Amino acid sequence: MSPHPVAAAGKVLEEAILKRRPPTVLDVAKRASVSVGTVSNVLSGRVKVSDAKRGLVLRAISDLSYTQNKLAQGLRQKRSPLIGLCVPFTSVSYFAALVDAFEEVASDRGFEIMQVLTRQEPEKELQRVKSMLRYHVGGIMMLPSVAPQRSFDLIAESGTPLVIIDRPTADPRFDQVTFDNYAAMHEAVSRLIALGHRHILFVVRQRLLSVTVDRVRGLEAAIRDSGKQVAVNILECRYDEAAFISRLESELKSGQRRPTAIVVSNSLLTTWTFRALRLFGIRCPDDVSLLSIDEPDWSDLVDPTLSTIRPPTRAIAFTAWDLLMRRMRNEAQQVDRVELRAEVIFRDSIAPPPRRKPARSEASPQRTMARS
Amino acid sequence: MSPHPVAAAGKVLEEAILKRRPPTVLDVAKRASVSVGTVSNVLSGRVKVSDAKRGLVLRAISDLSYTQNKLAQGLRQKRSPLIGLCVPFTSVSYFAALVDAFEEVASDRGFEIMQVLTRQEPEKELQRVKSMLRYHVGGIMMLPSVAPQRSFDLIAESGTPLVIIDRPTADPRFDQVTFDNYAAMHEAVSRLIALGHRHILFVVRQRLLSVTVDRVRGLEAAIRDSGKQVAVNILECRYDEAAFISRLESELKSGQRRPTAIVVSNSLLTTWTFRALRLFGIRCPDDVSLLSIDEPDWSDLVDPTLSTIRPPTRAIAFTAWDLLMRRMRNEAQQVDRVELRAEVIFRDSIAPPPRRKPARSEASPQRTMARS
DNA sequence: AGCGCATATTGAATGGTTTCAATACATCCT
DNA sequence: AGGATGTATTGAAACCATTCAATATGCGCT
Numbered sequence: 001m002s003p004h005p006v007a008a009a010g011k012v013l014e015e016a017i018l019k020r021r022p023p024t025v026l027d028v029a030k031r032a033s034v035s036v037g038t039v040s041n042v043l044s045g046r047v048k049v050s051d052a053k054r055g056l057v058l059r060a061i062s063d064l065s066y067t068q069n070k071l072a073q074g075l076r077q078k079r080s081p082l083i084g085l086c087v088p089f090t091s092v093s094y095f096a097a098l099v100d101a102f103e104e105v106a107s108d109r110g111f112e113i114m115q116v117l118t119r120q121e122p123e124k125e126l127q128r129v130k131s132m133l134r135y136h137v138g139g140i141m142m143l144p145s146v147a148p149q150r151s152f153d154l155i156a157e158s159g160t161p162l163v164i165i166d167r168p169t170a171d172p173r174f175d176q177v178t179f180d181n182y183a184a185m186h187e188a189v190s191r192l193i194a195l196g197h198r199h200i201l202f203v204v205r206q207r208l209l210s211v212t213v214d215r216v217r218g219l220e221a222a223i224r225d226s227g228k229q230v231a232v233n234i235l236e237c238r239y240d241e242a243a244f245i246s247r248l249e250s251e252l253k254s255g256q257r258r259p260t261a262i263v264v265s266n267s268l269l270t271t272w273t274f275r276a277l278r279l280f281g282i283r284c285p286d287d288v289s290l291l292s293i294d295e296p297d298w299s300d301l302v303d304p305t306l307s308t309i310r311p312p313t314r315a316i317a318f319t320a321w322d323l324l325m326r327r328m329r330n331e332a333q334q335v336d337r338v339e340l341r342a343e344v345i346f347r348d349s350i351a352p353p354p355r356r357k358p359a360r361s362e363a364s365p366q367r368t369m370a371r372s
Numbered sequence: 373m374s375p376h377p378v379a380a381a382g383k384v385l386e387e388a389i390l391k392r393r394p395p396t397v398l399d400v401a402k403r404a405s406v407s408v409g410t411v412s413n414v415l416s417g418r419v420k421v422s423d424a425k426r427g428l429v430l431r432a433i434s435d436l437s438y439t440q441n442k443l444a445q446g447l448r449q450k451r452s453p454l455i456g457l458c459v460p461f462t463s464v465s466y467f468a469a470l471v472d473a474f475e476e477v478a479s480d481r482g483f484e485i486m487q488v489l490t491r492q493e494p495e496k497e498l499q500r501v502k503s504m505l506r507y508h509v510g511g512i513m514m515l516p517s518v519a520p521q522r523s524f525d526l527i528a529e530s531g532t533p534l535v536i537i538d539r540p541t542a543d544p545r546f547d548q549v550t551f552d553n554y555a556a557m558h559e560a561v562s563r564l565i566a567l568g569h570r571h572i573l574f575v576v577r578q579r580l581l582s583v584t585v586d587r588v589r590g591l592e593a594a595i596r597d598s599g600k601q602v603a604v605n606i607l608e609c610r611y612d613e614a615a616f617i618s619r620l621e622s623e624l625k626s627g628q629r630r631p632t633a634i635v636v637s638n639s640l641l642t643t644w645t646f647r648a649l650r651l652f653g654i655r656c657p658d659d660v661s662l663l664s665i666d667e668p669d670w671s672d673l674v675d676p677t678l679s680t681i682r683p684p685t686r687a688i689a690f691t692a693w694d695l696l697m698r699r700m701r702n703e704a705q706q707v708d709r710v711e712l713r714a715e716v717i718f719r720d721s722i723a724p725p726p727r728r729k730p731a732r733s734e735a736s737p738q739r740t741m742a743r744s
Numbered sequence: 745a746g747c748g749c750a751t752a753t754t755g756a757a758t759g760g761t762t763t764c765a766a767t768a769c770a771t772c773c774t
Numbered sequence: 775a776g777g778a779t780g781t782a783t784t785g786a787a788a789c790c791a792t793t794c795a796a797t798a799t800g801c802g803c804t
Contacts (some may be wrong), residue, residue, distance in 0.1 A: 004712070022530075024790055035754045050752065070506045071446040072790035075759055080443060082486070082507075089472060096468040101463060103489045112503055115487045117475045131484055134442045135454075201621050250667035301646050328803055396760055407784045412762055422782065442758035449791050745804100752799070758792085771780070773777090 032060035035260040073254075074136055076286055081111045083324070084132035086142040088120045091136065092268055094294045094311060095143070098165070101317035102141060104190045109325075111138070120205075121241075122147040126154070133158050133255075141165055146206055161327035164319045166311075168337075169208045175327060176335040177320040180294075181211050184309045184342040185263075185318030186225075192261045193226045195290065195352045201251055201259035203235045203269055212265065215293070217262075233259060237269070244269070245276045252282060260287040260353035267296035272303065285351035295345070304348035312340045376521075395436040409688035415440065423716075436440040446508055452484045455696070456504035458496030458514040458530075460492045464640055466666045466683060467515070470537070473689030474513060481697075483510070492577075494519040498526070505530050511696045513537055520579055533699035535692045536684075540582045545697060547708040553583050556681045556714040557635075558597075560663055563716075564633045565598045567724045569661065570581075573631035575607045575624055575641055584637065587665070591635075605631060609641070610675035616641070617648045624654060630723035633661040639668035646674065667717070676720035684712045 008176040013252070025043075029036045034053055041047040060066070072079025085102055087095045100113065101271045108115050114137060116128035122145045129151040133142060141159040144151070148169070155162050156173050164176035192200060202219060216234070223230045235251055237244045252258060264270045270292040277284055282291050285304055292299070295308040319338050326332050377720050383410050397415075399478045401408045406425055413419040414429040421429070428456060432438070446452025457474055459467045471487065478485050490501035494517045501523040504512060511533040516523070520541070527534050528545050536548035564572060574591060576584045588606070595602045607623055611614045624630060642664040649656055656676055658664050664671070667680040 025792090026790080028747090036791080037754055037793080040750085041753085042794080048752075053753080067506055069447070069507055069508065071443050071452060072759090074443040075441070075447055076790080076792045078759075090462055090463070090468045090475070091472045093468075094465070096462045096465075099487070100489065101465045103462070103487060107500065107503070109486065112507065113477060113487050115471070115478065115485050117472065128479065130439070133478070134439055135484065136443055137439065194722070252699070270731065271673065296670070296793055297643065298668070298673065301643065301670060302673050302784075303675045394760095397762090398760080408761080409763080409784055410782085417783095420782075425783080441760050444789090448760080448762045450789075454767075556746080725782085747803085748801100749803105750799100750801085752797100753795070755794100756796105757794095759790105761789085763786105763788080765784105765786100768784100769780100769782075771798080772779100773779100774775105 021191045022069075023066045023113075025066075027064055028060045028066050030056065031064060032056040040301060058206060068372050074205075078134055078136060079328075080137040082114045082128075082135055082137045083111050084135075084137040084142075085113050085115045086118060086125070086128060086132070087115075087139060088118050088145070090117065092266065092294075093297050094267060094313060097313045098143070098317055101314045102321065104319060106319045118143075118145055120145055122150070126151050129154055133160065134158075138165070139328050141320055141324060143167060144169060146208055161324055163324045164210070164329070165316055165320050168214065168339075172335060175323040175332070175338075176341070177316050177323065177338045178211075179311050179316065179340045179342045181214035181342070182218040182221070184293075184344055185215040186222045187344045188263070188307075189222035190226065190348065191217045192263075192289065192291070192350065193222060193228055193230060195289070195350065196228065197261040197353050199231045199233075199257065199259045199261070199353075201235060202265075203237065203248070204265040205237065205239070205267060205269065205274060206239075207234065210292060215265070223306075231257065235255065238250040239268070241272050244272050244344045245279070248276050252280060252288070259288065261291070261350075262295065263291045263293070267292060267294040270294070270296055270306070274306075282293045285349050286352055289303050289351055289353070290349040299345075300347065307347045307350045308345050310345055313340060314338050373541055377539065390519070394441075395438045396441075397438075399436055400429065400432045400438050403436060403529065405429040419709050450508060451510045452508055454486045454507055454509045455483050456501075456507075456509040456512040456514075457485050457487050458490060458497070458500060458504070459487075459513060460515060461492050461519070462487075464490065464666075466639060466685060469685045470515075470689055473686045474693065477690060477693045490517055492517055494522070498523050501526055505532065508532075509724070511535070511700050513692055513696060515539060515698070516541060518580055530552050533696055535696045535699070538583070539686055540586065540711075542582075544707060547692075547695040547704070547710075549688050549695065549710045549712070551581075551683050551688065551712045551714045553586035553591070553714070554590040556665075556716055557587045558594045558677075559592045559716045560635065560681060561594035562598060563718065564596060564635075564661065564663070565600055565602060565720065567661070567722065569633040569725050571603045571605075571629065571631045571633070571725075573605045573607060573618070573634045574637075575634060575645060576610070576611065576637040577641065579606065579608050591621070591668070598687075603629065605629065611640070613644050619654060620645065620648050624652060624660070631660065633677075634663070635663045637665050639664060639666040642666070642668055642678070646678075657721050659726055661723055661725070662721040671717075671719065679719045679722045680717050682715045682717055686716060687712050 025036045025039045028040045036058060038049060038053055039057050041049050041340050042054050070080060083100060083106055087099060090096050090099055114132060114135060116132060118125035118128055125145045125148060133154065137160060137203060140155060142162050143166045152171055163176045164174050166178060168178045206212060211326055233251065237247060237248060262273060264273050282288055291307045293309045294356060295310040298308040299308050323336050381480055397408045400413045408428060410425055412430050413421050414426050432489045444453060453506040455478055457471060459471060462468050462471055475485050486504060486507060488504060490497035490500055497517045497520060509532060512527060513535050515538045516536055534546045536546050538550060540550045541548060580586060591604060605621060605623065607619060609619060621733050634645060654660055663679045665681045667682040671680050695708050
C-alpha cells in the first residue's frame, strides 16, 4: 500500500522541513524517485547517468536546495578536499602572498584551505601536522622548518600527498618547488663585487636552513668567480629585534672588518636592519649597500629604494598546486623537484663602497622626497 | 567460546595493523576491554569515567597510537571544530595580522582555521560562505563585504555562530567586534585642523562601506567642533593603481580646491598614494600632509615617517574569539557589539600646511636618512 | 521473438565517532 | 535483607555520502 507518488514527494519535503534538518542524498533520491547511488553519481560525475535521471536529480537538488556534507564525504572517501597549508607566519608578506595565491587556485578548483602556522618551530610544526592529519586532508603544502623529519615521517606514514615549497630538502620522498637561491645570490653578489665591495655581511636567521646553505654557496661561488679577495661575515640571529640590533651594531662598528655591503635573508630582518641603520646614523647606500632577499612590498617606497631578490611567489604556488593535484590523482611517475628562478632587482640601495673610511660624515648629498 | 583475553588483544592489534588502517575507537575499546562509549567519554571528558577504566583507555590509546578522526566526529556532532575565517585578502598586512592572531588562539584551543578569501566581492563572498557551510564549520569569523546580506542569511539559516569583525553592520542577529572609526577620525582630523589645514582630501575605496561612513561622520564632526571653515573632498576608487593615480593627480592639481592634507583609507591605497606623491614631485609634509588608516608595517621606515590610525588588531581577534566561543557554547545572553579604540599615531607626515601657494619649490629643508 | 552484450541503476554495507536509553553496579538507609 | 537512589558503563542507532556487487534496462543482431 505505497502512497501516491505526489503524496510521497510531499511527505519527503515535510520530513526534511519538519525535522528542521538539512536535506540529504536520501531526501534528494526520494524526491527524484531514484536511488541514492544515482544521486551520488550525478554529484560526482564519475559514473555516467542518463540525461533523464540527471535532470530529475538536479531538479530535486535545487528544489530542496540540497548541499553536500563535505564531512560525510570526506569520512567515506578517507580523504577530504581540504588542503593543508603549512607556513611559518602569515604576517610576513612573502608568506601571505603564497597563501593568497593558494587560496585563489584552491577555491577555483573546489578545494578549501586549512591553514596552520608553525612559527618556525619544529615542535609546533609537528603538532600542527598532526592536526592536519586528524582532518584527513587530501594533500599538504608545506614550507618546512629546520627540522621537519618527524613531521615528514608522519605525513609519509599517513599516505597523504605532500609538496614542499620554498625550502629545498634532501628528503627523496616528496615533490618540491623551490627557487634558485644559488643563482640569485651569485648574480647579486657578483654585482656587489663588481662595484668594489670587499667586505660583505650576510644576515641570516638560521645557518642550517637549506636556503641559507644554498645562498652561502652562491655567495662563495661569486667570490671565487670574481677572483677578488672578499671577506664575508655571517650574522645569525633569532627573532628578537633588540638583540639583533645590538649585534648588528657591533658588526658595523668593528673597525677593519666593517662591511660595506649587507645582504639580508628575509623581509622581517630587512625591516629591522633598515631601522637600525637609521638609528646608527649610517647612510645607505653612501656608507653601506643593502640587498634584501624576499622582496618587502615597500621596497620602492623607502629612500633609498631597496635592491631585492624577488621570489617567483605566484609561480611557486601554481606549480606546487599542479604537483599536488597530480599526486592526489596518483598520476605522479616520480618525485618532482622544480627549481624556479628568482628575479634580482637592483635599485638605489646598492652603490659603490665609500672611497676611504666609511665613517659617518654628515656631508651627505641632499636628498628630497621626489625620486630622481 | 570466546578467545582468551590476551589472545584477543593480540588479535585486535593484528586487525588494525594487518588491514593497514588507522585504529578506531573500536580498536581502542577492544584493547582496553571497555565499550566504545567509555572510550568516547574519556576522549571528550564530558562524562565521568572511573580512574581504572580511564587508565586502561589511555594506555590503549597510546599503545595503538590512536588519533581521532575529526571528520567522523564532525559528522556525528553536526559541527566540526573547524572555524571559518573569511577576509578579503591576506596580502594586506592588517588582514594578515588578523589571520595570524586567529590562528594562534585557535591552535591553542584545539580548533583549526579554514580560511576563505572574498576578494571584496559579494558574489565571491557568498560562494565562499557556502563552501564553509558545506564543511559544517563550528563558527565563522567574517570581515564582511559591502553587500553581505545573502551571506548573512545563509549563515543565520544554518544556525552557525557568526562574529562580524572590523566592519560594523546594522544586522541585529550577529555579534560584532569593531573599532571606533568615528573617534579615531575625529582625533586625527582635529589635529589636522589645529595645524591649519582647511582643504582635506579623503581617499576611500567604497563610500558605502560602514567603516567609511563612520569615518566621514568623524571627519565632519571634527570640522563642526573646530568651528572652522574646512573643505572636504572624497575620492572613491577601485583597485586599479593607474586609474587611481591619474584621479589623484587631478585632485592635487585642481587650483583653488587643492588639498593640503590627505587621509587614506587603507594601507594598499596608502602605498599608491605615497608612490604617486613622489611621482608628481609633491613633497610630504611640506606640500601636503598624509595620514593612513590601517597602519602599514613600513610606517616608520619611509621618509617622512607616516602618521597612522593603528587598529587594535590582536585585541579584535581575541575579543572576537571569545564572543564566538561563548556563542558556540550557547552561553550568549544577547547580541554583543564591542567597539574597541584605535590608536592615532602622529609621525612626520603631518605638518602645518604650506604658507602661501603649495607649489613645488625645490628649496625643501635638507633631509638625510638618519631620523632627526 | 529471442539472445547476448553493454550500459545504467540500485541499495545494502561502509567509514569512525558520538549519543542516549537501558542496564549494571555500588551505596545508603530502614 | 530489601528497597531506593545515584552513578558508571554499555552498545545499538544515528550522522550522511559513497562504493560496488548485483540487478535491471536498452540495444543490436539474427
